[in-house]
Amino acid sequence: MAVLEHTGNRSLYVDTGEVVSVLGAPGSGKTRLALELAFLVRPEEGAVLFRGKNPMTKGKRLQERPREVTLLVQNAEDQLFARTVFDDVAFGPRHLMLDEDEIEQRVNMALETVGLDPAEVHDRSPFALSGGERRRVALAGVLAMEPDVLILDEPTANLDPRTRNEFLSLLAPLRGRSAIVWLTSSAREAALADRIYLLMDGRTREVASGSELLADWHVLADAGIELPAVYELARSLKGLGGALPAESDAERLKSEIIQSYRGRRAR
Amino acid sequence: MIDVSHVSFRYPADSEPALSDVSIRVEPGEVVAVVGPNGSGKSTLGRLIKGLLLPARGTIVVDGLDTRMANRDVRRTVGLVFQNPNSQIVNAVVQDEVAFGPENVGLPPDEIRRRVREALRAVELEGRELDECHSMSMAAKQRIALASVLAMEPRYLILDEPTAWIEPGGRWPLLSEVLDWKDRTGGGVVLITHRMDEAQLATRVYGLLHGRLEAAGSPAEVLHVDAIRTRLGLDVPETYALGEDLQRAGLPVEPGAPVEALAEAIWRS
Ligand SMILES: Nc1ncnc2c1ncn2[C@@H]1O[C@H](COP(=O)(O)OP(=O)(O)OP(=O)(O)O)[C@@H](O)[C@H]1O
Ligand SMILES: [Mg+2]
Numbered sequence: 397m398a399v400l401e402h403t404g405n406r407s408l409y410v411d412t413g414e415v416v417s418v419l420g421a422p423g424s425g426k427t428r429l430a431l432e433l434a435f436l437v438r439p440e441e442g443a444v445l446f447r448g449k450n451p452m453t454k455g456k457r458l459q460e461r462p463r464e465v466t467l468l469v470q471n472a473e474d475q476l477f478a479r480t481v482f483d484d485v486a487f488g489p490r491h492l493m494l495d496e497d498e499i500e501q502r503v504n505m506a507l508e509t510v511g512l513d514p515a516e517v518h519d520r521s522p523f524a525l526s527g528g529e530r531r532r533v534a535l536a537g538v539l540a541m542e543p544d545v546l547i548l549d550e551p552t553a554n555l556d557p558r559t560r561n562e563f564l565s566l567l568a569p570l571r572g573r574s575a576i577v578w579l580t581s582s583a584r585e586a587a588l589a590d591r592i593y594l595l596m597d598g599r600t601r602e603v604a605s606g607s608e609l610l611a612d613w614h615v616l617a618d619a620g621i622e623l624p625a626v627y628e629l630a631r632s633l634k635g636l637g638g639a640l641p642a643e644s645d646a647e648r649l650k651s652e653i654i655q656s657y658r659g660r661r662a663r
Numbered sequence: 664m665i666d667v668s669h670v671s672f673r674y675p676a677d678s679e680p681a682l683s684d685v686s687i688r689v690e691p692g693e694v695v696a697v698v699g700p701n702g703s704g705k706s707t708l709g710r711l712i713k714g715l716l717l718p719a720r721g722t723i724v725v726d727g728l729d730t731r732m733a734n735r736d737v738r739r740t741v742g743l744v745f746q747n748p749n750s751q752i753v754n755a756v757v758q759d760e761v762a763f764g765p766e767n768v769g770l771p772p773d774e775i776r777r778r779v780r781e782a783l784r785a786v787e788l789e790g791r792e793l794d795e796c797h798s799m800s801m802a803a804k805q806r807i808a809l810a811s812v813l814a815m816e817p818r819y820l821i822l823d824e825p826t827a828w829i830e831p832g833g834r835w836p837l838l839s840e841v842l843d844w845k846d847r848t849g850g851g852v853v854l855i856t857h858r859m860d861e862a863q864l865a866t867r868v869y870g871l872l873h874g875r876l877e878a879a880g881s882p883a884e885v886l887h888v889d890a891i892r893t894r895l896g897l898d899v900p901e902t903y904a905l906g907e908d909l910q911r912a913g914l915p916v917e918p919g920a921p922v923e924a925l926a927e928a929i930w931r932s
Contacts, residue, residue, distance in 0.1 A: 422802060422830035471801060474749050524676050527746045527824070528701025553801075553827055554746075556700040556857050558896030581830070622831035625860075625902045625922055632926030650905070654912040657929045 397448045399575040400465065400545045402433060404442015406600045408593045410545070410575040415567060418579045419586035419603075420595035421620030426579040427470055429595065430549040433577060435461030446545075463491075466543035470550050472534035476522035481507075481533055484522050488541035499540075506536035509569055511559065527554045539570060546570060548578045552585065564588050582622045583609060594619070611644040626650045665689035665712055665741075665819055665851060670721035672711060681707040682874045684721070688867075689819065692845060694852040696862035696882075699871035700896045705855045706746055708871070709821045712853065713743040726818065739768070742817030746824050746855075748804035751811070757783070757799075758792040760807055764815045782810035785840045787833075801828035806837070813844065820844070821853040826861065835921045838864065859886055859900035863919045870895045882919065 398409035406429055410416045420426045431437045432444055435452055443450050446462045466488070469475060478484035485503045494502070504514040510532040517525075522533055531554040538546060546567075552560045559566070563585070567576060578589055586592050587609045593600045594612075596619045603612055610616075616623060617631040626646050630653065634640045641656075643649040667687045673680040682704045689695045697705050710716045711723055714730040714737040723730040723737075730737045745751040754760035761782050765775045783789050786806035791799075796807060805828045812820065820841065826834040838861065845852055854865060862868050868885040870878035872895055878885045885891055886900050906918030906925055916928045 422800070471749065474747070521676065524674060526702045526706060532701070554701075554824070554857075556896055557859070557898040559701065560857070561898070620830065620832060625905045628831075628902075628922040629905065629926055632923050633930060636926060636930045638930065650908060653929070654909060654914060657932060658913050 398445075399447060400433060400577070401445040401448075402429070402439070402442055402600075403445065404439065405598055406442060406595065408577075408600050408602075410577050412544070412575050413572050414591065415564070415571070415576040415578060415589045416591045416593065417586040417589035418577060418593045418595050418600065419583060419609075419616070419621060420579065420581060422581055424581075424595050424619070425598065426581070426595060427549055430467060430469075430547050430577075430579050433545075434465050434467035434547050436467065464544035465547065466538050466541050466545070467547040468535060468538045468549060468551055470553070472551075473527060473530035473554065476530060476533060478522065480519050481512075481522050481525075482518040484533055485536045485540050488537055492541065502540040502542070503536070505569065506540035507533075509539055509566055510536045511566075512536070528556055528559070531555060532559075535566065539566075542570065543574060545575045546577070548576065550580060551578065552580070552582075560585075583613075583616055584622070584624060610646070613644055614640060626653075629653065664691065664724075664726065665853070666722075666724045667708070667712065668722050668724070670708075670711060670718040670723060672707060672716060672718050674707075680719075680874055682711070682871075685871070685874070685876050686721075687869050687876070687879070689851045689853055691818070691851050692849045693867070694842070694845065694854055694865045696865035696868045697853060697855045697871065698857070698859070698862050698868060698885075698895065698897060699877070703871040703895075704874040705871055706823050707874075709743055709823050709853065709855060712819075712821055713741045714738050715743070739815070740818045741821060742812035742815050742819065743821045744809050744812045744823060744825055746827070748801065748808040748828070751808045752796050752804060755795055755797070756792075757788065757794050757796055757807055760796055761810045761814050764811060768815075778814040778816065779810075782814040785813055785844070786810045786837065802830055802833065805829055809837070809841075816848075817850070818848075819851045819853070821855070823855045824857060825854070826856070826858065834858075834861075835923050838921075859898045860902040860921065862886060863900045863903045864921075870897070 399412050401409040432439045451462050476484050486499050489499045489502050507514040552563050580586050587606050592603050592605055594603045613627045626649050641652045643652045670685050672682045714734045725737050725740050728736045752760055754763055761779045762775050765778050786809050788806050856862055863882045868882050878891045902922055903919050906916050909916045910918050914929055915932045916925050
């Protein structure tokens with residue numbers, strides 16, 4: 397049985413040990429879905445099941461939602477509030493009633509994971525950090541909770557290129573023990589996950605993982621999803637009235653574009 | 664011209680300086696890109712040029728105005744679009760936010776209306792004048808933040824990751840508005856960005872690392888050098904690489920142009 401499951405039009409599930417991505421264009425309802433999966437709003441349609449049960453049956457208030465499910469909201473850097481970075485990251489673990497040693501250990505580990513030096517940032521104000529550092533602190537805060545289920549809504553905004561490319565390594569400490577849902581509008585990011593769902597027109601469907609994802613690139617393009625440059629080029633050419641090449645491999649697609657347009661010029 | 668000369672700066676709360684001995688130059692009519700990892704000092708540099716922070720050492724002179732001596736005038740000459748639109752937007756309603764600056768400097772109502780209209784058109788937010796800022800998406804907020812600064816008609820624009828929240832299809836149209844603005848007004852642009860294809864649009868690229876200037880030069884001299892990219896944790900400018908491949912194959916494209924422009928060049932050929 398899946399740890400977390402959404403039923404209905406936007407059905408999806410995630411198991412412990414998995415990173416599952418939900419790929420959707422801006423405005424496709426990713427944030428709404430993220431809030432539903434974290435039991436922060438009631439589903440518009442379908443139900444959300446935690447360990448096979450709907451914990452939010454009639455009469456239950458949202459305040460009674462399962463604490464094992466944690467959400468990193470889209471503008472998480474705006475939600476930092478504590479006086480020090482340490483207190484901010486420790487906030488979640490403190491609510492789990494862990495002892496102070498354990499909390500300190502978790503905070504340090506989470507800060508290191510996101511590339512911040514614990515000794516250097518502990519006593520700093522979270523407001524006196526760069527945009528990307530604030531995002532990292534917010535991320536450390538959810539990592540330190542070691543949640544059973546972690547929902548990440550566009551978590552790479554504001555991160556520098558290297559950190560963005562290696563984002564999966566930031567989740568490494570949770571891999572194996574948590575179920576992770578990563579909502580993103582970038583095909584490149586989505587392809588890093590173990591399984592991929594496409595969210596489009598209020599529906600989800602599971603698509604081929606990783607390298608096979610781009611086999612469906614024209615579907616992704618139509619949905620307004622961010623694609624590697626050569627696919628964007630093909631999409632733009634189509635917008636100008638060109639034929640849509642059937643090729644799905646990036647290198648072959650490039651060759652095909654070169655062939656057809658170089659020929660055109662000679663004519 | 665913006666002339667940042669040997670500037671160092673440390674935030675009072677920090678032990679390490681945020682910037683050490685940094686010098687950069689921005690001519691009117693040019694786009695300069697600033698790249699570098701999180702915490703390398705990019706936004707700090709932007710705040711210093713705007714005159715929100717003052718250098719501990721070195722000087723910043725904008726069209727002959729020193730940010731220390733003529734702070735008010737510098738602030739009018741330089742427009743800064745914040746990295747986080749939530750920290751910039753102070754009004755509830757879109758048109759009030761965009762009119763806020765022009766009203767504060769006492770422009771006549773007709774002029775304010777004209778500026779608000781043009782700024783909202785530039786960021787493609789016409790028709791949303793009466794919407795509530797706080798309930799809008801981050802992408803829309805980022806557009807409002809840019810519009811508010813454009814409405815002040817500054818001489819120089821500092822854009823701090825202006826497309827971080829903009830949807831993929833909206834980034835190039837927004838940047839090309841900025842480039843049009845630059846061509847029309849002869850203004851200068853400082854583009855702080857984590858997207859290498861955007862940095863590629865600049866005439867010069869400055870790379871920061873731990874508050875020091877680690878690289879400076881043309882996009883080719885900075886962004887196409889493996890050693891620099893590795894040191895600064897930068898990506899390959901993907902669209903540039905594609906443009907180069909197409910050019911090498913004999914297609915009449917300008918490497919460095921955005922995908923839409925590549926497509927048009929190929930299509931017209
Ligand atoms: N208000 C502040 N008070 C104290 N220190 C700050 C403040 N803002 C930033 N810093 C520190 O100054 C350094 C440079 O920060 P800055 O915001 O300029 O980085 P940045 O290059 O813009 O990073 P990012 O890519 O994350 O936006 C960092 O070490 C940061 O922690
Ligand atoms: Mg910054």
